[in-house]
Amino acid sequence: MQYPGATIMKKHVLLNIIIFPALCILLFTGCDPTKGSWTETIPLNHERSAHSATMLCDGRVIIAGGFDLNSNRQTSAELFDPAAGSWSETAPLHIGRGGHTATLLPDRSVLVSGGFSNITVPHKSAEIYQYTNVWH
Secondary structure, rough: OOOOEEEOOOOOOOEEEEEOOOOEEEEEEEEEOOOOOEOOOOOOOOOOOOOEEOOOOOEEEEEEEOOOOOOOOOEEEEEOOOOOOOOEEEOOOOOOOOOOOEEOOOOOOEEEEEOOOOOOOOOOOOOEEEOOEEOO
């Protein structure tokens, strides 16, 4: 499926972000590198932009933070399970942020750092997501 103006951010990345005037749509898609194709899956539970997406060691993807359509920062986080083809809520971030980084660490945790509380106020903090569905 092709969308005008869509940008694939990285090879085998699972996100396709499409921005239309006054509307931002996030489509989560699964990529099968053996077929070289994209398959649309169900939408996120919370619409968002400027969030992070990190593939975990077990193949799930965690989406964290970002901004809603009204530019309100989000603390919510969701896990996508490609085997089940479904999203589930997980522990929220302690601080709502967008435009942050998320890095998978060697111990399988995810470091989320920086970002903004709104378009102009930067964060100077970090949080770590553990596989126990907890942010530290």
